[in-house]
Amino acid sequence: MNGKERLLAALRGGATDRMPVLSVCQYATYELMEKTGACWPEAHYDGEKMAALAAGGATVLHLDAVRVPYCQTVEAEIYGSKIKDGGKKQIPSIEKPALSVDDVPVIPENFTEKGRIPAVLDAIRRLKQDVGGETAVMGSIVGPFSVAANIIGVSALLKASLRKPEKLAPFFEAAEKTAEQYAEAVINAGADAIVIEDMMASLDMISPKAYRELAAPYEKQLISFINKRVPVIIHICGKLDQVILDVAATGADAISVESAVDVREAKRKFKENGISTPVFGAVHPISALLEGTEEDVAQGVKKSIADGVDAVSPDCAVAPDTPIKNIIAMVKTVEGL
Amino acid sequence: MAENILEKLKQTILDFDEDAALDAANEALAAGVDPVEAVGALADGLNELGDKFERMEVFLPEIMLASDAFKNALSVLEPEIKKRNTEGQKAIPVVIGTVQGDVHQVGKDMVATFLTTAGFDVHDLGVDVAPSRFLEEAKKLDAKIIAAASLMSTTRPVQKDLIDFLEAKGVRDNFIVLVGGGVVTQEWADQIKADGYGQDAIATVEIAKKLLHVA
Numbered sequence: 001m002n003g004k005e006r007l008l009a010a011l012r013g014g015a016t017d018r019m020p021v022l023s024v025c026q027y028a029t030y031e032l033m034e035k036t037g038a039c040w041p042e043a044h045y046d047g048e049k050m051a052a053l054a055a056g057g058a059t060v061l062h063l064d065a066v067r068v069p070y071c072q073t074v075e076a077e078i079y080g081s082k083i084k085d086g087g088k089k090q091i092p093s094i095e096k097p098a099l100s101v102d103d104v105p106v107i108p109e110n111f112t113e114k115g116r117i118p119a120v121l122d123a124i125r126r127l128k129q130d131v132g133g134e135t136a137v138m139g140s141i142v143g144p145f146s147v148a149a150n151i152i153g154v155s156a157l158l159k160a161s162l163r164k165p166e167k168l169a170p171f172f173e174a175a176e177k178t179a180e181q182y183a184e185a186v187i188n189a190g191a192d193a194i195v196i197e198d199m200m201a202s203l204d205m206i207s208p209k210a211y212r213e214l215a216a217p218y219e220k221q222l223i224s225f226i227n228k229r230v231p232v233i234i235h236i237c238g239k240l241d242q243v244i245l246d247v248a249a250t251g252a253d254a255i256s257v258e259s260a261v262d263v264r265e266a267k268r269k270f271k272e273n274g275i276s277t278p279v280f281g282a283v284h285p286i287s288a289l290l291e292g293t294e295e296d297v298a299q300g301v302k303k304s305i306a307d308g309v310d311a312v313s314p315d316c317a318v319a320p321d322t323p324i325k326n327i328i329a330m331v332k333t334v335e336g337l
Numbered sequence: 338m339a340e341n342i343l344e345k346l347k348q349t350i351l352d353f354d355e356d357a358a359l360d361a362a363n364e365a366l367a368a369g370v371d372p373v374e375a376v377g378a379l380a381d382g383l384n385e386l387g388d389k390f391e392r393m394e395v396f397l398p399e400i401m402l403a404s405d406a407f408k409n410a411l412s413v414l415e416p417e418i419k420k421r422n423t424e425g426q427k428a429i430p431v432v433i434g435t436v437q438g439d440v441h442q443v444g445k446d447m448v449a450t451f452l453t454t455a456g457f458d459v460h461d462l463g464v465d466v467a468p469s470r471f472l473e474e475a476k477k478l479d480a481k482i483i484a485a486a487s488l489m490s491t492t493r494p495v496q497k498d499l500i501d502f503l504e505a506k507g508v509r510d511n512f513i514v515l516v517g518g519g520v521v522t523q524e525w526a527d528q529i530k531a532d533g534y535g536q537d538a539i540a541t542v543e544i545a546k547k548l549l550h551v552a
Binding site: 084086089090091093094095155158159161162163203204205206207210239242285286290291317319320321 | 353393395396397398399401402405438439440442443465490491492493494520524
């Protein structure tokens, strides 16, 4: 089996020759930039550079999947949030949210022709051609809750989630609609799977009640739109134990979790409830990948597998100063088992 | 009477009620309650809420609103505390900010608040603060301490950039540099040769006092 066949089989609940290994979230590092000759910030804006750096995930790291883009600001930028360029070393971030909670969001026309989406689509087409025969090509989009946070600001969203949640619905609805458009364009460009990163819908940010009422319904709507065509991996940060069944109920084809989540317990709950959704994770990006030795990484991989993950992935985004020998150690450990 | 007001102040934090916090602070001053004690009661509330947060019984939005309530009460109490402090010795200037590329605010605000209530003259530079700006402000204010927060694995290296920058300018020894934030560890602080690591707001105040020998 090649990486693409392996990952897609795992996402469809089929048999695989070995466990898939990938990075659900971003994996570009300074070393990978050096090796591929494609660096930030250009790789955030230029489709060719974006693809060249992402392709390193296949050619240098030997992951089963590659993915673009590297940041989580593409959608919010089109809504008018001001983006701060991260230069060579960091990812773009939100400098100033576009709107306030009291504003009414307007869905931008021709959403997928705006901002950096054409570059992302170009990168997906290139990846498909360059490494897509053997490796799964994933497009990553931001979940509606997190896009809303990037449009009105995290603080404003969190406070409103408690004080006036009814004001937030129009933002989630708009973000869900544009996510559908973006996802469709990404699929048409050739993506084999879609990652939804809904990092703000984490219990590090909101209560289980808020997750159920404000985040999950829109995730579910978006996933049911996308996975008619391609499988969806949902990634939510933090300790999700209290809502893990709700995350599964979004209908995602796999759930990517951090090592803060009790994977063993999650799998037990799934079994009890007749849920077969695969869980991906959970090698710690800081203590194992960034600061650990190759042996620490191997231990992290083995622990994740012993806990019951269905594919091995870093917990969350790989820090850009991570030594690539550690990412390669993650892959080699899985291959050697 | 004072006991009741202190209890009320704490409760406004547990209810994360901004307006009630302001009212209770005014009431405390009017009743002659020691403003430092009043801040202590508010801090008790924050700590209790912090414990609930640890146990995942309350979540970040509650903490943020409680922090707003705290600040509201502080806007009334702090001038009173400063007035009393200046009657004694001059407060030690501190500059604090979240490092360049990082826009996380909540944790840094909490540390700034606790440093203020501990009697430091805190100058909050906000978020996304460049190394050059830390130095510029620190020089201008004759600050003894520079406190730099980072909340992301991608911005943690900027704490090192700040220290390297101070080295390069030949002024490293003029300042006590404290680092903190969710992704920061004692190990990292040692590695980049920071003077101290603050695991949370209270620990940061303690380490600041210890390094200045003002405990």
